[in-house]
Amino acid sequence: MTLTAEPVNSVAAHNSDDSAGVFDRADYLRNYPHEQVSFFQDPESGLKAIVAIHSTTLGPALGGTRFYPYADESAAVTDVLRLSRGMTYKAAVAGVDLGGGKAVIIGDPATVKSDELLGAYAKFVQTLGGRYITAGDVGTNSDDLDIIGRGTEFVVGRNAKVGGSGDSAPMTALGVFQSMAAAAQAHWGSRSLAGKTVGVEGTGKVGYELIKLLLADGASVLATDVNAAALDRVKTDFPSVKIVDSVIDADLDVYAPCAMGATLTDSSARSITADVICGAANNQLTVPEVEAILSERGITWVPDYVANGGGLIQVAGELKDLTAQQVKDQVEKIFDTVTEIFAKAKADGILAGDAADAVAEARIAKAVQSHKQN
Known part of the structure; x- marks a missing residue:
């Protein structure tokens, strides 16, 4: 696949630093070409948006819209x-x-954020003709998706009252919980987290729901967040949770990163006390080599894109008109998926991340072969 940049309106695809270019990047992303990268700017609403389509081999590209104040x-x-x-x-x-x-x-x-900005974004998504389907992510919610849905048909995760499946946070959290249980089974011989100390980093939509599941299972929970309102909600609803300035530095059995990614660095991987790492955050490793450090220390890490797949399963079910129970049943099977990945990693003598990649790449390769035959 070839990486292409298609400005839908006017916005610079590169700045003066070549390392920031889409094609000639200095970081490891240059080795992972995308099918399409589109930039859009609407001066009237203030919208500046980017959509990246990595692959449509298995179907239309689906992924959430992250609304975030990036440095540049x-x-x-x-x-x-x-x-x-x-x-x-x-x-x-x-x-x-x-x-x-x-x-x-x-x-x-x-x-x-405004209705006008979200409306302009919806028009942008519509121009992609269904190659990309949007959903919620950090900074966007089901109410926002309802507004986006007025301007494009290519949106999932809207509120039930307008035909959507609603907030995907509960199913995302359930998938993380099932993944954590599978990791506990692999590491300690029991899937129960009762008596374990779990540090939840990020108490937003998913982190909040995960805390609820952990407490119900008998775990002790430490929590932190940069958002005071999110922490206040946890304090009110879960008084047994201990609020701390940092969980990654605390004495833990399980570290659950559920905020922004890249918290697992060379340094933190060498100092963290947790035996298990499993959370909803994307791109938890600053570089893939960090997993080897965790493995050498005997730490069980669940690849993030496996653990946080519950929300995707929910919105995929929305596209197929599955019932809530059917979706939940599929999300709970993430336990089996994680168990199979650990088994493959052990059998092949590879890291869990490599085992997960191998499972994904095998399915994609099978689809590519099928397309060629047809």
Whole structure:
């Protein structure tokens, strides 16, 4: 596949630093070409958005829209490329007939989000003709998707009252919980988290739902978030949760990153006390080599795009008119998927991340071969 940049309206695809270019990147992303990268700017509403379509081999590219105040356009491009590639692998491992894509809107949603901006974004998505289907992510919710849905048919995750399946956070959290249980089974011989100390980093939509599941299973929970309102909600609803400044530095059994990614660095991988790492955050490793450090220390890590696949399964079910129970049943099977990945990693003498990639790539290769035969 060839990486292409298609400005839908006017926006610079590159800044003056060549390392920020879509084609000639200096980082590892240059080795993962995308089918299409589209930039869009609407001066009237203030919209600046990027959609990256990594692959449509298994079906239309689906991925959430992240609304975030990136430091610069280079950071936004890097994030959308990383996230869209992750969606390809997430869909393949989850067994849904979708490709990988992602969108980012540059700006602080607390100050610049408006109906006009979301409407302009909807028109942008519509121009892609169904190659990309959008959903919710950091900074966007079902109410936003309802507004986007007025301007494009290529949106999932809207509220039930307008025909959507609603917030995907509960199913995302359920998938993380099932993944964590599978990791606990592999590491300690029991899937129960009762008596374990779990540090949840990020108490937004998914982190909140995960805390609820962990407490019900008997775990002790530490939590942190940069958003005071999110922490206040946890304090009110879950008084047994201990609020801390940092969980990654705490004495833990399980570290659950559920905020932004890239918290697992060379340094943190060498110092973290947790035996198991499993969370909803995307791109948890700053570079793939960090997993080897975790493995050498005997730490069990669940590849992020496997653990957080519950939300994708939900919106894929929305496209196929599945019932809520059918979706839940599929999400709970993430336990089996994680167990199979660990078994493959052990049998082949490889890391869990490589085993997950192999499972995804085998499904994609099979689809490519089928397309050639047809």
